[in-house]
Amino acid sequence: QSVVTQPPSASGTPGQRVTISCSGSNSNIGSNYVFWYQQLPGTAPKLLIYRNDQRPSGVPDRFSGSKSGTSASLAISGLRSEDEADYYCATWDDSLSGRVFGGGTKLTVL
């Protein structure tokens, strides 16, 4: 069981806006940056958001991240079929002294 929790699934229709939550505690999200990774079927994960709300070059501005207290969120606007993937939040846990991932959220585009 991960110390950081995500809903196992989310869905939306093309063009919609969807959000994926990531919940932790003071020892992880509450005191550290949050990162988001996208994993398309059969591929390695790819960085989507770093340091809570920063987008690497090449990531569309349809993707945005935010953090408040011990929770974080990934928002995807203008949903597209190619956004169907697994999404993972990640952070550092001070108690474990290591990186931790959320359990992942499978996004389905209906």
Place this chain on the structure above:
Amino acid sequence: EVQLVESGGGLVQPGRSLRLSCVASGFTFDDYAMHWVRQAPGKGLEWVSGISWNSGRIDYGDSVKGRFTISRDNAKNSLYLQLNSLRAEDTAFYYCAKDTLYNYDSTGYFDYWGQGTLVTVSS
């Protein structure tokens, strides 16, 4: 272009050992910390271990502590993971991942990943 190529996976019996390798190219290997992350088939990501640029800092996830050993050879641009006392629950794809920092901490992250090597633990 950054490339990370893992090898060494395969089928192994419970209790046996295996050594994974990751060869890096396209960046100055000894400027960055490196990590192993695993993913059981159909499951989520799990950070396994990290090593700083000069091997001065090494950490392990609780599930592998005492059984797995991470190491690196900067002269060969290579990262390794020695897996001992393997269990069925160690069955997973093992990814090599590059850090953005030379000595990983809470501010860094994984910016490049390999394609993974599959380890299957079964009798």
